Amino acid sequence: MVERIKTDLLVIGGGSGGLSVAAGAAQMGAKVVLLEGHRMGGDCLNYGCVPSKALIAAAKSAHDQATAGKYGVMGVVPQVDYAAVMDHVADVIGQIEPMDSQERFEGLGVRVIREYGHFVSPREVQAGDHLIRARRVVIATGSSPLVPPIPGLSEVPYLTNETLFDLRDRPDHLLVIGGGPIGMEMAQAHARLGCKVTVIEGDRALNRDDPELAGVVRETLHEEGGEIAEGAKVARVSGAAGAIEVAAEDGRTFSGTHLLVAVGRRANLARLNLEAAGIETTRAGISVDAGLRSTNRRVYAIGDVAGGLQFTHVAGYHAGVIIRSSLFGLPSKASDAHIPRVTYTAPELAQVGLSEAEARAAHGDRVEVVRFDYAHNDRAIAERKTVGFAKVMVVKGRPVGASIVGHQAGELIGLWALALANGLKMGQVAAMVAPYPTIGELNKRVAGAYFSPRLFDSQMVKRVVGAVQRWLP
The missing domain is CATH 3.50.50.60 (FAD/NAD(P)-binding domain)
Known part of the structure; x- marks a missing residue:
């Protein structure tokens, strides 16, 4: 027998984006059904962000052993037990797993159905023996590795x-x-x-x-x-x-x-039968407007499946956007302009907003590019992490992009993401007092590099200072 379910919100996909929507909506009083046919937590927990960073941490430990000589400590050839390294990775996943578990979300009031879902009409989704009719549907099915058709x-x-x-x-x-x-x-x-x-x-x-x-x-x-x-x-x-x-x-x-x-990666669309719901797609994923609505006005798409930037934090951001519109009826739009991205190599590579080339193409000669090298940061010198630099693209006193390569670049980029999200000026960043000695001081120093030529190379400033000095008692 088919169970017929009516709900306020149906979330298809139990990855980071879908879980964020389900948890937020349920705790705000909405009736929520969540479908997940595979593993709760999705790609990020099971195959992506979490295991890869755990592996990178193990690799860093091995590298630190091999390169300790630069600190006056005898370096050694690390003895790597690869199976134990992968056990460490699995343990990290296991420690985080309860936060994404079916039990936790049922405790929050979400009806969790461990089945894949597909549309049978513009408002109905079939999932195993369940037929679900929802006021709003959120597709958060994520993406999978792209395997190209290489011969052999x-x-x-x-x-x-x-x-x-x-x-x-x-x-x-x-x-x-x-x-x-x-x-x-x-x-x-x-x-x-x-x-x-x-x-x-x-x-x-x-x-x-x-x-x-x-x-x-x-x-x-x-x-x-x-x-x-x-x-x-x-x-x-x-x-x-x-x-x-x-x-x-x-x-x-x-x-x-x-x-x-x-x-x-490619968006996970194959199981959804989107044609039955009147939902259009592109080569990248589901076609959505600025509010993340599909061509079916009752259906949203978030995260990787929406065809934009493929990052866990983007899916989480999208969740907030559609909660405002689907639960409260408030106008809400998504933007990529303030979304940071990080590659977790060593050194890390981080970017938010426009790159230098993009900024010059968009703003021409109005762009000023200011930079500061890790080699001039005292904490970086102390830790022998002097490879890299930060550069910030500035237009009329406001940053429009920041690029950082170096130690903890992923941590440093957060300040510039904040600046872009809130339209801050370089003066507001420069006014920050950073503790010394920290890698984070680099952000203040690159902001200071924007003002240095205006203060120290300006004849007008020097004349004003000279006049003030003569006037002061």
Whole structure:
């Protein structure tokens, strides 16, 4: 028998975005049904942000052992137990898992149904033996690894971020197809854990980032023993487990024991039967307006499936946007202008707002680019973390973008995200008092770099100071 359910809000997908919507709406008094056919917590908890950062932390520990000599401490060759490293990753997932569990959300008042859902009409969704009619529907099904149609790929064993963390034997030589954030993060982590690593990229590694910043990351990976083959468009893959060969169109070949495919992600749409609901899609995902509504006005899409920036924090931000509109009927729009992004290599690479090239294209000669190097930050010097710099793009005294490559760049970028979100001026950032000595002081110093030529190189300022000094008793 089919159970018919009526609800205020139906959330399809139990990843970070869907869970944020469900929790917020239920606690505000809405009747909420949540569908999840796979694992609660979605990609971020199980295959993405959480396990990858746990692996990166283990790799950092190994790297610190090997490079301790710069602190006057004898460096040692780290003894890496790869299976234990992956057990550490699983333990981290396990510690966070209860926050995303079915039990927790049922405790918040959410009806959780562990089934995939698909539309059968503009207002009805079938999920197993349940037929759900909702006032509003939120699609938060996320994305999955994109596996390109490379000849031979289907005939050899390969890894994606969904299977990588199941490994227990350390790869001798990991081939990584794709030099984007995921590929570069996992390549460096495995290099630090003692694997030989080759990144195979058809364009330039980290090609969506500022070339100057990306160059710092690429050079660091090279110094740590990783190989990056750029301009290597893959023509075919061959071999078997333990002996895989990747051939590029230009004739180069790369041999390794394991293959990781990290060429991007695609929105999870296949199960939804969107045509039945009158929901249009693009190549990137569901077509939405500024308020994240689909072409079916009762249906929203958030996070990766909405076809924009694919980050967990974007999904969380989207959740807040649609809660305001779907629960309170308030006008609410999403914007990407203040959304930061971070690649968690070492050094980290972070960006918010316009890059230098984008700012110059948009604002021409009105753009001022100010920068400050880690090499002039006392805490960075003390910790031997002097590689990198921050630069901020400024138009008429307001930052329009910030780019940082270096130690804790992901932490530093938050201040500039705050500045862009609230339209702050450089003077307000410069007025901040940062504790000394901290890496965070770098943000104040780069803001100060905007005012330094106006104060110290200005003849008018010098004349005014001179006149005031003569006038003062």
